[in-house]
Amino acid sequence: MLLPACAIVAFFLLLPFVLSFPMSLTNRRLIPRPVRFVGFDNYIQVLTDPIFWRALFNVTYFTVLVVPVQCGFALAMALLINQKIPGRNFFRGALFLPAITSIAVVCVIWGTLFQYPTGPLNQIIGFLTFGLAGPIDWLGNPNSSMPAIVLLSAWQAYGFQMVVYLAGLQGIPGDLYEAARLDGASTWQRFRFVTWPGLRQTNIFVIIITTIQAFKLFTQVNILTQGGPRDSTVTVVQYMYSVGFVGQKLGLASAVAIILFFIVLVISLVQRAVLRDPK
Amino acid sequence: MTAIDTPLPGTSDRFPMIKIVSIAIITFVVVSPLFLLAVASLKPDRFQILAEMGSFKAFWVDNPTLQNYRDILTFSGNQPFARYLTNSMIVLVFTLAGGMAFNSMAAFVLAWGRIPGRAIILTAMIGLYIVPQESIVLSLLNIVNSVGLADSFSAQILPFWASPLYVFLLYQFFSQVPRDLYDAAIVDGASPFQIYWKVFMPISLPALATVAILLGIETWNQYLWPLLVTQSNYARPISVGIAGFFGADSIYWNLAMAASVMMMIPVLVLYLMFQKWFVSSVISSGVKG
Incomplete structure (x- = not known):
């Protein structure tokens, strides 16, 4: 009974994982061809490729933007619907809808929202600034392309962080709020001194999960920008995809895959260390 | 998940109506892209969709039609x-x-x-x-x-x-x-x-x-x-x-x-x-x- 699952994991997960190490030391191509051992050439080639560093910079930039935007928005929504109001479950259910929406669908929706120059987002910006801020070519301008990807990614995914925050908020003992109220604490003070410290573990958890996901950014970039304009949205996975699949250089792409694995591994280890820390 | 459904003690409840209305508005704004998607899918003309996206017409369709759905399901060329x-x-x-x-x-x-x-x-x-x-x-x-x-x-x-x-x-x-x-x-x-x-x-x-x-x-x-x-x-x-x-x-x-x-x-x-x-x-x- 254990055998099928073990066989599948061994063949479709462990084997490709293990094989990618030796493969990264060869000049293997996707199409069958004589393979030569090339040592660490692939790693040298990747690490000296400015586009790889651009990709690493881009995902870091994406992460730095998306983590606060997505988690902050998720926390705001969690605080909003964590109140004693009728229809709370309805609001929670509605706010969770983007989280079950496929990224391909999200790209279709936001592709129109980002339209230049007359899309809804540009109209709203024009309206709010009385036409002072000109329309932005969201996905077509290298300066705004990554922030645009951040916006749609955060919108798609915040639902998960929202429900985790809701659970975290429920875990804060109610008498703490009662005590704070008796001491005359304002709403802000209650948030600052009761809610925020009470969410410490939740915050760490949510931030690390979001960071790992952010480093694996691919689908929305692949669909909407293919890494452009001018490499402003190339990510590590998109880079791996274009080297290994479009460019057919499997050995080289394996080196990227292994670098990606170690990045994720390091973040996971940091997560473990931080979450184990009791204080 | 039952924990989430129990109200949090200590949340004040002074202006219930204002609160509900503002939560409803925020929820609607956040979820509105999905609503726009559904509405736009009933407009048969792609240029009309783009033209109306930036206005309040994005939330409304005068002559709803399932033409897009019909087209896409019967089309068998490049994208079946x-x-x-x-x-x-x-x-x-x-x-x-x-x-x-x-x-x-x-x-x-x-x-x-x-x-x-x-x-x-x-x-x-x-x-x-x-x-x-x-x-x-x-x-x-x-x-x-x-x-x-x-x-x-x-x-x-x-x-x-x-x-x-x-x-x-x-x-x-x-x-x-x-x-x-x-x-x-x-x-x-x-x-x-x-x-x-x-x-x-x-x-x-x-x-x-x-x-x-x-x-x-x-x-x-x-x-x-x-x-x-x-x-x-x-x-x-x-x-x-x-x-x-x-x-x-x-x-x-x-x-x-x-x-x-x-x-x-x-x-x-x-x-x-x-x-x-x-x-x-x-x-x-x-x-x-």
Whole structure:
């Protein structure tokens, strides 16, 4: 009974994982061809490729933007619907809808929202600034392309962080709020001194999960920008995809895959260390 | 998830109406892109969709028509959406059937079986779930191609019949089942498979539902792997099909909208039926790091 699952994991997960190490030391191509051992050439080639560093910079930039935007928005929504109001479950259910929406669908929706120059987002910006801020070519301008990807990614995914925050908020003992109220604490003070410290573990958890996901950014970039304009949205996975699949250089792409694995591994280890820390 | 439904003590309730109205407005604004999608899919002209997107007409359609849906389902040229949708369904059904069976059987044995190497297998499983799918896909593609599964349904189904995350989630649940239940079944002379099927499966519905929802959403929304492994329309799923709209110089937004709605409907229906389980299962997925 254990055998099928073990066989599948061994063949479709462990084997490709293990094989990618030796493969990264060869000049293997996707199409069958004589393979030569090339040592660490692939790693040298990747690490000296400015586009790889651009990709690493881009995902870091994406992460730095998306983590606060997505988690902050998720926390705001969690605080909003964590109140004693009728229809709370309805609001929670509605706010969770983007989280079950496929990224391909999200790209279709936001592709129109980002339209230049007359899309809804540009109209709203024009309206709010009385036409002072000109329309932005969201996905077509290298300066705004990554922030645009951040916006749609955060919108798609915040639902998960929202429900985790809701659970975290429920875990804060109610008498703490009662005590704070008796001491005359304002709403802000209650948030600052009761809610925020009470969410410490939740915050760490949510931030690390979001960071790992952010480093694996691919689908929305692949669909909407293919890494452009001018490499402003190339990510590590998109880079791996274009080297290994479009460019057919499997050995080289394996080196990227292994670098990606170690990045994720390091973040996971940091997560473990931080979450184990009791204080 | 019942914890979330109990009101938080200490929240003030001075202006209930203002609060509800503002929450309703915020919720509507946040979810409105989905609403725009549904409305736009009923407009037959792609230029009209773009022209009206920036105005309040985006929320309204004068002459709703299902023309886009008809076009997309009957069109059989470069982007056969009826086929993509069927493909996604096939992949989903077979992945779920195998995945539920194999993940739960493995979890049961790991939790209760007395077999050599159990601890090692369990450790290996936990270790493997930090390996991101993204970092093995190209290597996996190479393997799949070399065993003759390129451009097939099997390539999209078989690898997902077992996953460390789901084995581990179910293992955790199974291990918490009281020992007496297992012992009683043994005394009754039940075989391990009977214990698994007749005792453990029926009492594990919440955990099984969690895994089914996670695996279902994951399968339905797969993008990178089918993008690599499907070279033709033969087994291509709808996610990759929708992405195909963006390759063109001028995007047929009307058709893209209709295709997107069709991709959402199955998930939406299940979500409306099992909302609570969806929400709680997504929290469990956070275990994955």
